[in-house]
Amino acid sequence: MKVEKAFLENYRNYISEEITFREGLNVVCGSNAAGKTNLMESIFVAAIGRSPRTKNDKELIRMGENKAYIHLDIEKKFRSHRINVEIDRSEGKVVNVDGAKISRLGELIGLLTVVYFSPDELKMIKEAPQERRRFMDLSLSQESKPYYVMLGKYNGLLAQRNKLMKTTDFAEFTTTAFIWEKQMAEAAADIVMKRREFIEKIGRSADEYHRRIAGEGEDVTLVYEPCVEGETREEIKQAILLKLEESHEKDYELGYTTVGVHREDFNITSKGIDLRKFGSQGQQRTAALVIKLAEIEYYYAESGEKPVLLLDDVLSELDKKRRTALLEATAGTQTIITCTEFNEKVTDYHEIKIRGGSVVR
Ligand SMILES: Nc1ncnc2c1ncn2[C@@H]1O[C@H](COP(=O)(O)OP(=O)(O)OP(=O)(O)O)[C@@H](O)[C@H]1O
Ligand SMILES: [Mg+2]
Numbered sequence: 001m002k003v004e005k006a007f008l009e010n011y012r013n014y015i016s017e018e019i020t021f022r023e024g025l026n027v028v029c030g031s032n033a034a035g036k037t038n039l040m041e042s043i044f045v046a047a048i049g050r051s052p053r054t055k056n057d058k059e060l061i062r063m064g065e066n067k068a069y070i071h072l073d074i075e076k077k078f079r080s081h082r083i084n085v086e087i088d089r090s091e092g093k094v095v096n097v098d099g100a101k102i103s104r105l106g107e108l109i110g111l112l113t114v115v116y117f118s119p120d121e122l123k124m125i126k127e128a129p130q131e132r133r134r135f136m137d138l139s140l141s142q143e144s145k146p147y148y149v150m151l152g153k154y155n156g157l158l159a160q161r162n163k164l165m166k167t168t169d170f171a172e173f174t175t176t177a178f179i180w181e182k183q184m185a186e187a188a189a190d191i192v193m194k195r196r197e198f199i200e201k202i203g204r205s206a207d208e209y210h211r212r213i214a215g216e217g218e219d220v221t222l223v224y225e226p227c228v229e230g231e232t233r234e235e236i237k238q239a240i241l242l243k244l245e246e247s248h249e250k251d252y253e254l255g256y257t258t259v260g261v262h263r264e265d266f267n268i269t270s271k272g273i274d275l276r277k278f279g280s281q282g283q284q285r286t287a288a289l290v291i292k293l294a295e296i297e298y299y300y301a302e303s304g305e306k307p308v309l310l311l312d313d314v315l316s317e318l319d320k321k322r323r324t325a326l327l328e329a330t331a332g333t334q335t336i337i338t339c340t341e342f343n344e345k346v347t348d349y350h351e352i353k354i355r356g357g358s359v360v361r
Helices: 036-048 119-126 129-143 145-167 170-214 233-246 248-254 281-303 320-329
Strands: 002-011 014-020 025-029 067-075 080-088 092-097 114-117 221-225 265-270 308-311 335-339 350-355
Touching: 002 036, 014 036, 025 036, 036 067, 036 080, 036 114, 036 129, 036 308, 036 335, 114 281, 119 129, 119 281, 129 145, 129 170, 129 265, 129 281, 145 170, 170 221, 170 233, 170 248, 170 265, 170 281, 170 320, 233 248, 265 281, 281 320
Parallel strands: 025 335, 025 350, 114 308, 308 335
Antiparallel strands: 002 014, 002 067, 067 080, 080 092, 221 265
């Protein structure tokens, strides 16, 4: 799939600007503070419904204005779509797809699939498990609507169980929690199955990319760390149910649910070394890069369509070998990349020059 055109109005430092993209490689060039990240962010917002940088939508509105617009024209295998996002300082955010207002963001996610990579994504490697769960959830939600729904359901149930702990005495909690736990175990089993498959698949292609970039023998190994053991969906479900029951006392004491898919992680190692804790900056960066490339493969294998790759500020942080490998790996994928200077040995690309929130034509 591809983004054909973005039109931004009062979005961050853009007043009113139309930006056209092509198939293949698009290089967004400009000096610091020109508006490159803002442009990438706006595409992400139209794809996912929220910014990768902030939870506060109001920050997206140009200072001194009340309303920001993003219009995106996208082309998929069988048809094209228009996504409109309107952010109003007092009325909030409204998203339209092909002229029809959507009632929940779940209807938007998956329409335009994006793989977003910025220096900030290193968090996925080195920070708390929450960051890796966020990665799994965002990727899987884009690829699978049932996953997105199941995750929302699980989180709702989890909140109910946590609330119950705080509002009842222990005796009542142990007798009533079962109602939520049964449903939680059902949803969690689906989530575990999907995450396990995802990590296995992207792990395999991330490892291939890694050996190609870092050298034969330089593996990268992803290992899913589920909240329970179990092969089949039924086994997983039963194991989660049992663990939830066993943790009543502990959970009640602490005031939150200590077991479940909201506590999971995946391990990233190279030659047996845990890159989360012991990887060098370069190792962590390369791992993050190959995981993102693997994500492209994953979407393609699952849906038959390549996602749009958004690379913000990554070239400057990679060595020559990795830059070349990255650009080679993006062949056949619409890639939008930002940089202050583009000095790569590629000739076939579309350059978009940005200066002070405007396209230099
Ligand atoms: N809501 C807003 N209203 C007006 N300007 C904003 C708003 N939010 C951010 N900006 C400004 O937009 C400008 C461009 O920001 P952006 O992050 O896109 O720069 P960039 O081109 O990615 O620069 P760098 O090369 O440093 O990463 C900044 O000067 C920033 O202060
Ligand atoms: Mg930037």
